[in-house]
Amino acid sequence: MKAWRVHENGEPREVMRLDEVPDPVPGPGQLLLRVRAANVNFPDALLCRGQYQVRPPLPFTPGVEVCAEVVAAGDATGAQPGARVLAQPPLPGGGFAELTVADSAGVLPAPEALDDAEAAALHIGYQTGWFGLHRRARLQPGETLLVHAAAGGVGSAAVQLGKAAGATVIGVTGGAEKAAVARELGCDLVIDRHTDDIVATVKEATGGRGADVVYDPVGGDAYAKSVKCIAFEGRVIVVGFAGGTVPAPGLNHALVKNYSILGLHWGLYNTKDPAAVRACHEELTGLAARGAIKPLVSERVPLDGAAAAVQRVADGLTTGRVVITPN
Structure with a gap:
């Protein structure tokens, strides 16, 4: 072969x-x-x-x-x-x-x-998104979800899952072409990081509150800007570092602003809780059958x-x- x-x-x-x-x-x-x-x-x-x-x-x-x-x-x-x-x-x-x-x-x-x-x-992208948004961050209907790299493979899954959960989804992309893709995916608001001020735009869109949940597969500057526009009792899901830089979070900042930093290594569930992986697959299969995710x-x-x-x-x-x- x-x-x-x-x-x-x-x-x-x-x-x-x-x-x-x-x-x-x-x-x-x-x-x-x-x-x-x-x-x-x-x-x-x-x-x-x-x-x-x-x-x-x-x-x-x-x-x-x-x-x-x-x-x-x-x-x-x-x-x-x-x-x-x-x-x-x-x-x-x-x-x-x-x-x-x-x-x-x-x-x-x-x-x-x-x-x-x-x-x-x-499998991997949507399982990662589901465990991140639901198991780790406990995303609720009506909350605001900020997704970095929203037009990419990992981000696009989080956008669809966020919309299926009843969240308002703000997508961050790089460039007009990727911004158009994020809009087609269902983002309520798209921010082009090349031309827009992420922090100011998120705060304006949320009436100054900030994003309740941040889905970050990028790291680096994306993380740094996220914690500047995170809501009270917000949750930052650290998924990966596609940007190439692993951020060094200021824990004093998390303390002062009352937000949580949540790590997500989805692969661990395969060994620690495989039953949860199968249950998630059933949920994703149902969402796909209803056309909520694709x-x-x-x-x-x-x-x-x-x-x-x-x-x-x-x-x-x-x-x-x-x-x-x-x-």
């Missing part, structure tokens, strides 16, 4: 190579999967660079979430052959390939309301274009989700 592999760390376009490799063999408790679509995540770029918290042995295949068809099981357990599922292939054998394997215990049914590319883009897939790329696609995501040149379609 064909699979992209990283043989040394560096920029994705330089270190990803499309190789011919043996078909994977599922072990006990695993499923052999034919990849129908593989979502590109920012961590795929960090994995290529050797900058992610997990560093798989070289060479490895990136691709941490897929929509796939079950081919066979490594034992008597697992989904039936032909079933359409969502899976997170364990590295070093990721999803940017024609075939992959995954642990049957973590495989979930793909929502019927979504096509393959949309389904591939659902992953924004901006590009559907054939397998041979995967390296360039990962590089575009790494460089911040994309909106929504970029999905690899091997077949």
